[in-house]
Every structure is written in C-alpha cells, then in structure tokens.
Amino acid sequence: MVKPIHSGEVLFECGAPIQSVIFPLDGLVSLRSVLKDGRMIENVAVGRDSMIGGLSVLGQKRSGGTALAAISGRAAWLSLGDFQAAMEMDPSFRPAVFSCVSQLTRRLMQNVVCAAAHSATQRIASWLLHADDRMTERSFDITQRMLADIFSLRPATVSDSCNKLLSAGAIHYSRGKLSVMDRGLLEAQACECYEAVRAQEPQECVHHVHAQSA
Structure with missing residues (x-):
C-alpha cells in the first residue's frame, strides 16, 4: 500500500511492535532516539534507498526509536508477513535487505563521529546533500525548526548556518522551501562524512519487493 507521508508525522512510535516495513519512495524519514525530557534526536535519516523496520529480519520485535517524517513524500507499507514471505520467495531480496541494514549501521556510526567532530554548518550541509540524493525533486519543504530538532x-x-549556505550560493531557502542550487558549493561546505558514507553505499535496491507484493 502506497500513501503520502507528511512532515512531522510519526510513522513508528518508540517501543511499538513492528507490524510493517516501510519503504520511502520519496521524502525523508528521520529515525530518532527519545530522551526522558521528551526531546527526540536523529540517529539517521532514511530515504528511497532503504527501509524502516528492516531490523525485524534480525529478530527485533519492537521499534528501537521513533520514525518521524522529516520531508513530506510517499512511502510503501508492507505487512511484516508479506515482507517475510518476500524474503523466502526471492533469493536476491535477502542479501539486499541485509545490505541495507548494514548500510544504516555504518551511517549511524559515521553520524556519531560527525556530531562530535564537525560544525553545525558542516553537518547541515552534509544532511542536505544526503536529502538531495534521495529526493525526486530538487526543491523540498523543510523548516529550520525541523533541522534544529534533527541536530x-x-x-x-x-x-x-542556513544563511551561510545561502550566502555561498549553495542553496536557496524561503518560507520553508529549500532548493539545492549548486551541489559543488554545498559539498565544499559539508564535512568529510558525506563522502565517507556515499562511498560505502550499496548498489542494491530493495523496492522491487513492493511490486512483487502488489
């Protein structure tokens, strides 16, 4: 089932049973840890190159964090039963799933380094590059409040930080709509984590399972 996701919408609650696997088709989903005071801090962002709920293949029964849509778009929902059936039916699907889980783990590790070592502007520039890689449009809606919550x-x-990127000519930002104007300039403002993660991204795509189960 494909349906829209809206910025700020909670797709999974922390601790909720995993009943579906979600495949973003466009837009971006922020996977977050929840603190005792109610704050939610992003661990990793997931786009059309990956999935949410994939750790169920390792036996995880409940969501370890909250999945919140950061950028509006569309996503395909697949029941856990259909997801497991696809794993059994298609020999090529299982390695692709494990590749995506491995990729998310590497990105999580890189994000820990990034938060400790790099400036706000560098981190935001890298995040925007990752977002741009996963979007079908060069412009997308995201508020500064959402970016503040993410980081x-x-x-x-x-x-x-946004004003620095705007002044550099890397982005255009107005009333919550952001456009990447010059990727080269944005990459110059980003930290090394963007290239480190990009170099390790797998080529496999797992979204064909949605077509199989339709």
Whole structure:
C-alpha cells in the first residue's frame, strides 16, 4: 500500500511492535532516539534507498526509536508477513535487505563521529546533500525548526548556518522551501562524512519487493 507521508508525522512510535516495513519512495524519514525530557534526536535519516523496520529480519520485535517524517513524500507499507514471505520467495531480496541494514549501521556510526567532530554548518550541509540524493525533486519543504530538532541545535544556530549556505550560493531557502542550487558549493561546505558514507553505499535496491507484493 502506497500513501503520502507528511512532515512531522510519526510513522513508528518508540517501543511499538513492528507490524510493517516501510519503504520511502520519496521524502525523508528521520529515525530518532527519545530522551526522558521528551526531546527526540536523529540517529539517521532514511530515504528511497532503504527501509524502516528492516531490523525485524534480525529478530527485533519492537521499534528501537521513533520514525518521524522529516520531508513530506510517499512511502510503501508492507505487512511484516508479506515482507517475510518476500524474503523466502526471492533469493536476491535477502542479501539486499541485509545490505541495507548494514548500510544504516555504518551511517549511524559515521553520524556519531560527525556530531562530535564537525560544525553545525558542516553537518547541515552534509544532511542536505544526503536529502538531495534521495529526493525526486530538487526543491523540498523543510523548516529550520525541523533541522534544529534533527541536530538538537538552537534555532539561531540553524538560522546562521542556513544563511551561510545561502550566502555561498549553495542553496536557496524561503518560507520553508529549500532548493539545492549548486551541489559543488554545498559539498565544499559539508564535512568529510558525506563522502565517507556515499562511498560505502550499496548498489542494491530493495523496492522491487513492493511490486512483487502488489
């Protein structure tokens, strides 16, 4: 089943039973840890190159965090039973799934390094590049408040970083709509984590399972 996802929409609650696997077709989903004070901080963002709920293949029964749509788009929902059936029917699907799980683990590890070592502007530039890689349009809706929540930064810090990227000619940003104007300039502002992650991304695509189960 394909349906729209809207920025700010919670797709999985932390601790909820995993009953479906979600494949973003466009848009971006933020996987977050929830703190005791209610704050949610992003661990990794998932787009059309991966899935949410894939850890069920390793026996995980409940969501380890909250999945929240950061950028509106569409996603395909597949019941856990149909997902497991596809794993059995298609020999090529299982390696692709494990490749995606491995990729997310590597990105999580890189994000830990990124948060500790790089500036707000570098981190935001890298995140926007990852988002641009996974979007079907060059412009997308995202608020500075959403970016502040993703990185657990003060809104003023995010505003300063966006203004730097805007002044550099890397992006255009107005009223919550962001466009990547020059990827080369944006890459120049980004930290090394973007290229480190991109170099390890697998070529397999797991979205063909949706067509199989339709």
